[in-house]
Amino acid sequence: MRWLVRGDWDGFFGLALDNLVQLLLIVSLCQFVLGFSPELIYGRILPGAAISLIVGNFFYGWQARRLAQQTGRTDVCALPYGINTVSLLAHVFLVMLPAKSVAQNLGMDPAQQATFAWQMGLVATFGCGFVELIGVLFADAIRRATPRAALLSTLAGIAVGFIAMTFFFRSFARPIVGIPTLGIILLTYLGGRRFKFGLPGGLVAITVGTALAWITGLATTDQFPQTLPTLVLPSFAGAEFWSALQSEHWSMFLSVILPMGLFNLVGSLQNIESAEAAGDRYPTRPSLAVNGIGSIAACLFGSTFPTTIYIGHPAWKAMGARAGYSILNGVFCTIVCLTGVIAHIAAIIPIDAGMAIIVYIGVIITTQAFQATPIRHAPAVVLGLLPGIAAWGTLMIKNGLRAAGIGTPERPFQQVESLLPTFQGQFDLYVDGAFALNEGFIFTSMIWAALTVALIERQFRIAAIWCLIAAALSAIGFIHSYTYTPGDTAMALFAPASPWALAYAVTAALLFATPYLTQPNPPQPPKDES
Known part of the structure; x- marks a missing residue:
């Protein structure tokens, strides 16, 4: 099997768009919800995210190539990989935002509050990765002991409130942007229609939403960076992580860290099984282990957001994607994160243009909780x-x-x-x-x-x-x-x-x-x- 085939480009555009939405969401939430400085976002968090994304995407691309060599097949598709939307939002709203409130109560100034919240996010990301890494030893036992309804409904509860409702409110506060884009998403993803020339529904929604945001004045040039993109290399955040562990406050977030790590572990296991059902049988332990290593690497280089094996392998495989789409995605995300070009993209594409996609994600997570469990x-x-x-x-x-x-x-x-x-x-x-x-x-x-x-x-x-x-x-x-x-x-x-x-x-x-x-x-x- 060749490293790059025609179907890899189709898969790349879809997976890269998905990851780009996550990165835009990180920038918007860190800036406007958490109050993080551009130096913290573009100098520490995004370069750390680049490390985790390139580690995982390159490994899963290599893994697909290796499986193809072992089986003599040319239709092997790599496991899709990226930043977990549910964990992203959980870390913002359930870890870093409460941590910022704790810092405020301790009398810290705004810069210290942001640093404290960031450090608690590092602990949460490391914790999720650690649970995923050691979880390879008992993932099957956990899955057997815990009913699917227990795992999926818990995710659905987060999805309804912290994902869907939060951005549903925002959609109706910005109706000229929010309602048409939500209509486009529902038309293409639920209505069984697709736009001509093969344009993805998500891309059309973001394009229309961006145009409406600029026409109505919701997006302005005030947020546009005054500097050109520059290369910012990742820096080791081990000292900051260790400092966070010395604090007595990190333990208050264990009730979020442990179950979120468990969800990522079991969810990744289910996605590996989904790939096997589609014909690509990957070894469970190394697949899960690298997933955990990616999250730990993200923490140690400054990112507060864990990574995971994505759902949707059968769809990428049917699209013709093989090993190359994973490699291309890793390269693209690395360039976007290390150059700071995401700041310019975020200034052009406001979060309001993509909030319909987030609402849809919340709806689908909740729907899956009912559809993937017995009706009784x-x-x-x-x-x-x-x-x-x-x-x-x-x-x-x-x-x-x-x-x-x-x-x-x-x-x-x-x-x-x-x-x-x-x-x-x-x-x-x-x-x-x-x-x-x-x-x-x-x-x-x-x-x-x-x-x-x-x-x-x-x-x-x-x-x-x-x-x-x-x-x-x-x-x-x-x-x-x-x-x-x-x-x-x-x-x-x-x-x-x-x-x-x-x-x-x-x-x-x-x-x-x-x-x-x-x-x-x-x-x-x-x-x-x-």
Whole structure:
């Protein structure tokens, strides 16, 4: 099999566009949500991302070539690889943005806040990569023990709130750009239509969105860089990473880091299986290991965003892509990240032009949670969605309180505790329940979806075991345990959430005793379908 064939160019344009959207999203969120400086974004984060992207893309291209040589085939397609959208958004909204609030509460100035948030992002990226790397030893066992509904519904909960709803709001705040581009995405990706001349729907949406943004004045030349692109080589960030580990604050993000690493691990495993179903059987352990190594390399060179094996191998293979499209993608992403040209692209293409794609990603992730699980497990998927939606709603509540002036040195966030009776009595809003759900919500989502699947399958002891896991996590403060800080609520790690631990333990006892306390419902007579 040759290194480069005609189909590789088609695959390259599709995969490169996907990665370009991720890079534009990184620039926009880091700049406008986290307040990072251009020096931090273009001098540390993007060069670090280039290292991870070139490591993975070159390996998977070489791996495809090697498989072709071993099998004597010429139709082997490399595993697609890039920055994980879900992890990207989770690291921004669930790690770095809360870390910035912690830094603000500690009295740091804006530059120090950005540095602190960046360092916490490095820890999260390393943690995800480490979980992926050691996870090759027990990935299959985790997958067997955890129902698919538990994994997919947890992702879907994040997708509904932090991905889809956030940008859905923005789409309707910018309707002239947001609604037509969303219509184009739905037309091409769901409506079964394609534009003439083979133009991808995503490219058309971004082009139309960019044009509308400039015509309406939403995009201006104010954001355009004043300097030409220059080469910025990656620099080692080991000292900054080690400094972050010396902080006592990184452990508060373990409830995000561990499950996100697990999701990336299992998701990559599923994508390897998808490739095997399409005819390309890759060895599991080296494929997963390099995935983890890519994320660790990203951290050590300054990127706060892990990488993953992408979904969609069968589509790229059907397009004619082989090994070369992966190599081309690695080269393209490296050039874009190291030269700073992404700053010029971001100035020309505002994030509003691509937000319809992000909404669609959120919709598809949520849809997959229902489609890829047995229909009888649908209640478990719905229940697994709720903690993620609750976490997003909690963020909205906190932002509303901050907009009202709570969370400042003059009015610290501890004042919210005195407002709880008002929230409950006048608005029937149990804010303390939202705060409890918010801490460790990813674990909570997995547990409730998994125990619901067990109940649906009449596996009462397994359901009880999931309750005991929840009780243990509550007892060590991984879920439901929180404390008030001057500007927020924070996980109270290793501080027992005693009421929740007791409640889970009682429920576990009930489930263990279910065979002795209950009996099956009598069979229902068949319905008259006439």
